[in-house]
Amino acid sequence: MKKIALCLFGSIGFKEKPKKNSEDIIDPTFCNKFFEKNLIKNNNVDVFFHTWDSIYNKKVTDLYKPKSFSIEKHLNFKINLKEYSLEFINFYEEISEQKYYNQTPEQYIKNFIFRTKSRWHSQIKSLELMKKYKEENNINYDFIIQSRFDLIISKLNLTTLDKDFVHLVNAPHQNIDQLHDLIFISNYENAIQFIDIKSNLNNYPICPTNTLPIFFKERKIKFQKSLNLRDFTIFR
DSSP: OOOEEEEEESOBSSSSSOOSOOOOOOOHHHHHHHHHTTGGSEEEEEEEEEOOOOOTHHHHHHHHSSSSEEEOOOOOOOGGGGGSTTTGGOOOOOOHHHHHHTOHHHHHHHHHHHHHHHHHHHHHHHHHHHHHHHHHOOOSSEEEEEEEEEEESSSSOTOOOTTTTTEEEETTTOOTOOOOOOOEOOOOHHHEEEEGGGGGGGSSOOOSHHHHHHHHHHTTTTEEEEEGGGGGEEEO
C-alpha cells in the first residue's frame, strides 16, 4: 500500500457555479464514497483539508477523519484591479462576452478574482496543514494528492505514475495556455511549491488554468497529462 497525503480544498460543493458566496451547497457524503472506494481503501491515506464554514462542518470531519483540518468563515478578500497586470489580458476572453450581454466586465472580473483567491487560499491552507504534520511526525509520502472536495473519482491507478512529474487531468478541449486544475498528483517536493502561488497571485493570470503553465515553467516543474478526463467529474 502506498502512503498518500490527500489534501482536500474548497467549498464542499456548489449546486451551481457560484458568482459570489453561497450556502447552496451539496452534502459531502456523495463524493466521499468515491474517494473511499477508489483511493482511501486501497492505500494508506492521511487526509488534510481546508474548507469554508457550512452546515456540513461536522459531517465532513466525521467522513474524512483528517489528521489536520481548518474550517474558516468566508473571508472578505481585498480586490483591487490596479494590482493586476495587463500582461495577460489576452486570456480574459469573457470581457467581450459580458459587454455583449450588457453586463459590467469590472464586476465580472472582481467576482472572478474573489473566487480565485478563495480557491488558492483553501488549496494552500490544506498543503500547509499537511507540511506541518509531515515535519512534526517525520512521515514520508509516496504521493501528495491535491483535490477539490466536489470531485467524483471513478478510477485512479497510482502504480503507473512517475513520481518526478505532477500528474494532471488531460482535457482535450483546453488550449495550449491552459492546464486542468481539478486534481494534482505529485511527490512532496513538487506539491509544496504550490504554497508560493498565494503570495504571487497578482503576477499571474486570474484563472488557475492559465496560471499553471506559467508557474510550472518558472519553477521548472515537469508535468504530465496522465489522468483521463472521463475518470474525474465535478459534482454539480
